[in-house]
Amino acid sequence: MATILSNVLVVIILLLRLSICSDAQFEDYCIADEQYRDDELMYAMKWACSNGAECSALEENKPCFFPNTTKDHASYAFNSYYQNTKHIGGSCYFIAAALLTALNPSHASCVFEYIPYP
Numbered sequence: 001m002a003t004i005l006s007n008v009l010v011v012i013i014l015l016l017r018l019s020i021c022s023d024a025q026f027e028d029y030c031i032a033d034e035q036y037r038d039d040e041l042m043y044a045m046k047w048a049c050s051n052g053a054e055c056s057a058l059e060e061n062k063p064c065f066f067p068n069t070t071k072d073h074a075s076y077a078f079n080s081y082y083q084n085t086k087h088i089g090g091s092c093y094f095i096a097a098a099l100l101t102a103l104n105p106s107h108a109s110c111v112f113e114y115i116p117y118p
């Protein structure tokens with residue numbers, strides 16, 4: 001009986017460890033889905049920039065202005081929104097125009113932020 005109990009305990013401890021491990025930080029970034037039209041991305045980007053994303057890096061003469069494309073700018077805005085709001089339930093969705101990636105989309109001096117969960 002004692003061995004069964006201790007086996008059960010071991011299993012429980014292993015499961016707990018597993019769930020802690022699967023929560024372990026892997027960096028996830030939110031970017032624009034290339035299949036979406038620019039006007040849809042633009043609309044979603046404007047929404048993101050006024051609902052939690054920090055979009056000042058996208059202005060002219062700022063590090064993320066180039067490449068000056070809607071898709072690149074939308075990716076930056078979506079990621080910023082996602083990183084800033086994921087801990088309070090924000091998601092990487094944007095009328096399905098966004099997707100998550102583990103690849104860091106940063107380029108040159110344009111750094112895509114990654115904020116770990118607290």
Ligand SMILES: *[C@@H]1O[C@H](CO)[C@@H](O)[C@H](O)[C@H]1NC(C)=O
Nearest residue numbers: 060061065066067068069070
């Ligand atoms: C950036 O892109 C917009 C939209 O395509 C264009 O109107 C503008 O002239 C571009 N600016 C520069 C500096 O390339």
